[in-house]
Amino acid sequence: MDINFTQVFKEKKLKLTPQRIAVYNYLKSTKEHPSAETIHKALKEAYPTMSLATVYKTLKVLVDVNLIQEINVGEGNFRYDGFADPHPHIHCIKCSRVDDLEGVNFDFLNSSVKDNTDYEIISNKVYFYGLCPMCKKSK
Numbered sequence: 768m769d770i771n772f773t774q775v776f777k778e779k780k781l782k783l784t785p786q787r788i789a790v791y792n793y794l795k796s797t798k799e800h801p802s803a804e805t806i807h808k809a810l811k812e813a814y815p816t817m818s819l820a821t822v823y824k825t826l827k828v829l830v831d832v833n834l835i836q837e838i839n840v841g842e843g844n845f846r847y848d849g850f851a852d853p854h855p856h857i858h859c860i861k862c863s864r865v866d867d868l869e870g871v872n873f874d875f876l877n878s879s880v881k882d883n884t885d886y887e888i889i890s891n892k893v894y895f896y897g898l899c900p901m902c903k904k905s906k
């Protein structure tokens with residue numbers, strides 16, 4: 768378990784329950800951007816008493832303290848990411864897979880948008896949509 772995790776929990780005076788640790792570790796171990804249902808299914812065997820509602824509550828706590836991020840690719844349900852720093856995502860419109868888009872920096876967007884609005888720009892979220900390599904092949 769990384770130090771950041773225990774530290775954040777201590778600072779926010781949150782209880783380090785086995786379920787919270789399990790959900791966090793699971794998210795850290797995958798790059799799949801799972802939904803709450805997927806996380807629940809994956810942890811059910813090791814934590815049979817953990818309900819889907821607990822998984823949702825745990826995810827909310829982890830999002831609130833910025834240890835994970837919630838991403839919405841427009842599917843109607845949220846996906847979760849153990850990598851909390853803002854980064855762009857690409858979503859397969861056929862199989863719903865979500866990947867990180869690595870090596871592309873979109874920070875310049877904030878400064879280009881600044882010239883077109885009176886808002887103070889704080890952040891942006893960039894999503895791309897397409898067909899993943901698997902779906903592209905089976906097309």
Ligand SMILES: [Zn+2]
Binds near residue numbers: 864899
């Ligand atoms: Zn796909």
Ligand SMILES: [Zn+2]
Binds near residue numbers: 848850854856866867
């Ligand atoms: Zn991601």
